[in-house]
Amino acid sequence: MTRDQNVDQQDAKSEFNCINRRQFLLYGAGAVSTLALGSIFGSSSSFAGQAQFAQYPRKRIVGLSELKTDQPIEFLYPNDDPTYSKCLIVNIGERAGGGVGPAQNIVAFSGICTHMGGLLNKVYKPEHKAIGPCPNHLTTFDITRHGMVIAGHAVESLPQIVLEVEGNSIYATAVAGLIFGGPTNPGMMFR
């Protein structure tokens, strides 16, 4: 084994051990998965490295042909509880991190602000490809870059809904990140 191979193996081993320890301490056997980002968001995604996400039952959201550019559609995920499952899906008209569809321009995010739970489902800004400002304290999130905070009080990215396309249908399969106020939120310790 070469030195580089040995270093790679050590790195992989310590990351695996670290995740297992954290999972054990915080959640036990929660439904948290770690995958190469390329494998969950598409091989040509702008993601690099690894992501932790919480897997939930697969749910059909909308048909590909029903989405019009810059016109978000609201939906509920990971369950049907509107207090913390409000989400939006939008074709932003340009390639985005984690985007699906032929042009990788369809993304979905939680509609609940990560700062203190402000509702974001009506504040998509097509001119900036952003969600916000939050009506409470003005946080704005960049949805071309996995919901990173652009400005405002929040310090956590907006949770991105992991999408999958099959035929003409778009499905939600998991959540990358912590949903504010979620009672079962196994993704929270990795953000």
Ligand code: FES
């Ligand atoms: S609740 Fe959204 S910025 Fe405070």
